[in-house]
Amino acid sequence: MADWIDACAKDDIEEEDLIRFDHGDRTFAIYRSPEDEFFCTDGRCTHEDVHLADGLVMDHTIECPKHNGQFDYRTGEAKRAPVCVNLATYPVKVEGDRVFIEI
Amino acid sequence: MPGIVIIGAGECGIRAALTAREAGYDGPITVLGDEAALPYERPLLSKPNSGGVVEKLIATREALDDMSITLETDVSVTAIDRDERMVVRAQGDPLPFRKLLLATGARARRLSCPGGDRARVLRTMEDARAIYSAAGTARSAVIVGAGLIGLELAAELTGRGLGVTVLEAGPRPLGRNVPERLASKLTTRHQQAGVEVLCGVQVASCTESDVVLEDGRAIAADLIVAAIGVEPNVELAVSAGLTIQNGIRVDRRLVTDDPDILAAGDCAAVEMRSGLHLRYETWQNAQAQGEVAGRNLAGGNKEFDVPVWFWSDHYEIGLQGVGDTSGQPAASREMGRDSEILFFLNDAGALIGAAGLGQGSAVAKDIKIAQRLIGTTLDPVLLSDPAHNLKKLLRAA
Ligand SMILES: Cc1cc2nc3c(=O)[nH]c(=O)nc-3n(C[C@H](O)[C@H](O)[C@H](O)COP(=O)(O)OP(=O)(O)OC[C@H]3O[C@@H](n4cnc5c(N)ncnc54)[C@H](O)[C@@H]3O)c2cc1C
Ligand code: FES
Numbered sequence: 001m002a003d004w005i006d007a008c009a010k011d012d013i014e015e016e017d018l019i020r021f022d023h024g025d026r027t028f029a030i031y032r033s034p035e036d037e038f039f040c041t042d043g044r045c046t047h048e049d050v051h052l053a054d055g056l057v058m059d060h061t062i063e064c065p066k067h068n069g070q071f072d073y074r075t076g077e078a079k080r081a082p083v084c085v086n087l088a089t090y091p092v093k094v095e096g097d098r099v100f101i102e103i
Numbered sequence: 104m105p106g107i108v109i110i111g112a113g114e115c116g117i118r119a120a121l122t123a124r125e126a127g128y129d130g131p132i133t134v135l136g137d138e139a140a141l142p143y144e145r146p147l148l149s150k151p152n153s154g155g156v157v158e159k160l161i162a163t164r165e166a167l168d169d170m171s172i173t174l175e176t177d178v179s180v181t182a183i184d185r186d187e188r189m190v191v192r193a194q195g196d197p198l199p200f201r202k203l204l205l206a207t208g209a210r211a212r213r214l215s216c217p218g219g220d221r222a223r224v225l226r227t228m229e230d231a232r233a234i235y236s237a238a239g240t241a242r243s244a245v246i247v248g249a250g251l252i253g254l255e256l257a258a259e260l261t262g263r264g265l266g267v268t269v270l271e272a273g274p275r276p277l278g279r280n281v282p283e284r285l286a287s288k289l290t291t292r293h294q295q296a297g298v299e300v301l302c303g304v305q306v307a308s309c310t311e312s313d314v315v316l317e318d319g320r321a322i323a324a325d326l327i328v329a330a331i332g333v334e335p336n337v338e339l340a341v342s343a344g345l346t347i348q349n350g351i352r353v354d355r356r357l358v359t360d361d362p363d364i365l366a367a368g369d370c371a372a373v374e375m376r377s378g379l380h381l382r383y384e385t386w387q388n389a390q391a392q393g394e395v396a397g398r399n400l401a402g403g404n405k406e407f408d409v410p411v412w413f414w415s416d417h418y419e420i421g422l423q424g425v426g427d428t429s430g431q432p433a434a435s436r437e438m439g440r441d442s443e444i445l446f447f448l449n450d451a452g453a454l455i456g457a458a459g460l461g462q463g464s465a466v467a468k469d470i471k472i473a474q475r476l477i478g479t480t481l482d483p484v485l486l487s488d489p490a491h492n493l494k495k496l497l498r499a500a
Contacts, residue, residue, distance in 0.1 A: 016494070054464035056471040065467030066414065068387065081118065081390060082144070084166070 004093070004100045010038070011097065018062060018073070020053035023103065028090065029053060030099060031073045033060060038092045039073050040101040046078065046085035104130060105199035107400045108190055109206055110180045110339065112136025113145065115368025115389040115396070116206035117161045122397025124170045132172045133198065135190070137179040140228050146386050148231040149255040150416055156231045183343040185361060202400045205340055205351055205359075205366040206393065209333035209384060214247060218309035222329040225252060234328060238263055241325035245269075245314045247306055249276035251415045251422075253330030254289070257298045258417045260326075268299040268322050270314065275302055279332075280413075282428050282445050284435075285460050292420060333384060335370040348372050350382035355406040357396045365399060367392035373407055385413040410456075410477045412470070421463050423470040426456030426477050434483035436469070444469055452480045469493050476500055 007021045013032040020043055021028045027043035029052045043051050045064045054065040062073045069083030076087035091102040107123055109116045112134050120132050136142065142161040151157055167174050175192075182191040189197040211224035223234055234256075238244065244260050246253045249271035261267045269276070277286035290300055305317040313321040340351040345359045350372030357365045357373065367373075368389040372380040391409040398405045412425040432445035442461025449455050457473035459466035472493040479500045485491045 014492075050464065054467050056468045063471060065464035065471075068412070068471075081121075082161075 004102050007040075007099050007101050009097050010094060010099055013038070013099075016057050016059070018053060018055070018057050020051060021101070026103070027051065028101065028103070029062070029073070030092070030101065031057060031062065033074070038094055038099050040090040040092045040103075041071070041073055041076055041087040045069060045083065046087060047083045105188065105201045106131030106133065107202050107204070108198055108200035109134045109204045109400075110190065111204075111206035111208055111336075111368070111370070112138065112142045112174060112176065113206060113208045113368065113389065114142075114161055114386055115208070115393040116204065117142045117167075118390050118393030119204050119206060119367065119397035119400060120167075120172045121162065121170060122394045123401040124172060124397075126398050126401040126403060128401035130201070132170075134167075134172060134174045135178045135180055135192065135198075136174070136176050138227060139177045141176065142174070143228060144386075145226075148225060148228065149252050149259065151231070151235060151259060155235055156228065158228065180339060183339055183364070185343055185364075188363070201363070203364045204396050204400055205364065205370060206368045206389075206396070207336035207339065207370045208389075209335045209369040211329070212332050212334055214306065214309065214329045214331070216306050216308050219306075219329070221309040221311070222247060222327040224329050225256060226333070234326070237326050238265060241265055243267075243323045244326040244328065245322055245324035246328045246330055247314070248330035248332065249273075249290075249300060249302070250279060250330055250332065251277065251281070251413075253328070254293060255415060255417060256328060256330060257293060258296065261293075261296050261298050262418075265326070266299075266323075267297070268301065268314075268324075269293070270304050270306060270316070270322075271300065271302045272305055273302065276300060280428075281422065281424065282432060282458050284432070284445065285422065285443070285458055288441075288443075288460060289417060289420065289422065292418060296418060333369065335372075335382060337370060340366065340370075348380050350380070352380055355408070356399050356404060357392060357407055358399070365396050367396040367407075376408070383411045385411055387412045410474050412474055419462055420460055421466065422458070422460040423466055424456070424458035425470055425474045426454075428456040428458045434486035436487055436489055438465065438469075438489045440465060442466055444473070446473065446481070446483070446486045448481065448483065453478055454481050472497050 016034045018031040029043045031039045050066040056063045070080035076089040144159045147157040179193040211226040214222045243266045246269045307317045308315045335350045346352040351366035372382040395407045410426040415422045433448040434446040436444045442465040444459030447456040
C-alpha cells in the first residue's frame, strides 16, 4: 500500500540542496533541484555508513561528504567511484507548500 | 597484440584500467600487482571497525572481468625493457606493452635506529592484520611519527584500551600537511582520550620492551609502530633510466621521459602549473591521476589539473583539506559544534586552499565548495561569516 508521508515544507529545503528526514528507524534525503523539483533517496551512502545530508548538491548530483562518491539523486544512479551501488529512490509529490514522500 | 600494461593494483592502477576501458580503448588491458589480496581500499587500514580490519575492494573480480581487464595478483614486476617494450615478471614470460603505466605507489619508511626492525609499519592489509592482532595482547604501544596515519592509529589503539604514546621528531604533530591551529585542536582531542604526545624527540633504539629516546628516557612498548612517512616505489623506473625527482617525474599529462610510459599516484612527481613537480600521497590524488592516466593510455591528451583533497578520521572528528594550506590562513570560519574551516589566499586574494575539522562530516560541504572556488578572488570577511552561504560565492564566481 502506498504510504504518503508528509516530510517537510518546500521552503525547508533551499534550492539545489537537501535535508535529512527521519521516519521511524529509517532515514532519507530529500532534495530540491535547481528547477524546483523535489526528489527523495535513502539517506545513507552505499559506500560506507555515512549520511548524505552533509554532502553537496550540484545540479542533479549529490556528492557524498565522506569520500566524494556521487549519485544522480533523481534516479539514484551511482556516478563516481568509490560508490558503485545505486541509491534507492522514492516517489515525491508536492501539495501546497508541503512535500510528501511515498515509502 | 601488445596492449596497455599497468604495474601496481592499488587505487591508481585500477582506476586507470577502468577509465581506459570506459574511454573506449578496446585492446588488452593487464594490471600486475604484487600483493596477494584483490585490490582494496588502503585508507581503511587505519580505520578498522569493531570487527577488525575492514576489507573493501576497489573493484571485484567480476567487475574487472566485465570490463575485460586482466588482473594478476601476487605478481611482481622486476624490470622494464624499454628497447623491446616489455615488462619482466618474477615468473612467466615477459609481457609486451604498447603503453605502460607505473602505479607502484609507495612503501612505509622503516626506523633505521638499532632495533628499528622491531617497529611494525602500516601500509598493506598484511601489516594491518599483524598490528591489530598484536594489539590484542599488548598493553602499551609507541607510535613513532605524529602524522595523519600515526594519529589515526593512536586513536584506534587507545580505543582498544592500550596505553599509547606518540613520538614526533618535529616541533608539533601533523607539521607536514595540517595547519597549526587545526593540528593543535586535534592533538588536544587525542590527549583527552589519553594519548601521550611527545614532540621534538628522537628515537635512539628499540628494545624488546621499550623505545629508548636520545635523551635517555625509556618508554614501555609491547607494540611499536613506525608511521614516519613513505618512500615512492621508483626502483623499476630508476633501472629503466627514467628521471626521478622525489618520485617518477612526469609532465602534466603524466608522461615520463618515455612517451609510451606514464606514472601516476603515490609514486609520481607531477608537473604543476607553477612548473614545480609535486608528489601527493592521498587517495583522491591516486583516483584523479589514475583517471587522467587511463584516458591518456587510451590515446587521450588530458592534463592533470585537480586540486588535491584529503580526509582523515580521528574519534568523532573529521578533518578535510584541499589545495595549498601551507601558509598563514586569511580567514577562519567558525561554524559551531567545534567546527572550523581555515581559508588560504594568495597575494592576489585568490583562494589556494582550505582545511577544516568538525564533528563527523560537518565541514565536508564547505570544503567541497572551496575546492570549486580555488583560483577565485574572495573576500575574507564573507569567508569568515558562517551566516554567509558559501554556495552564494560559488554561484557568483
Ligand atoms: C594506513 C593508511 C591510511 C590512509 N588513509 C588515508 C586517508 O584517510 N585519506 C587519504 O586521502 N589517503 C589515505 N591514505 C593514502 C592512500 O591510501 C594512498 O594515497 C593511495 O593508496 C595511493 O594509491 P596508489 O595506487 O598510488 O598506490 P598504492 O595504494 O600504494 O598501490 C600501489 C600498488 O603497487 C604495488 N607494486 C609496487 N611495485 C610493484 C611491482 N614492481 N610489481 C607489482 N606491483 C607493485 C604495491 O604493492 C601496491 O599494491 C592512507 C594510506 C595508508 C597506508
Ligand atoms: S561513504 Fe560515501 S563515498 Fe564513501
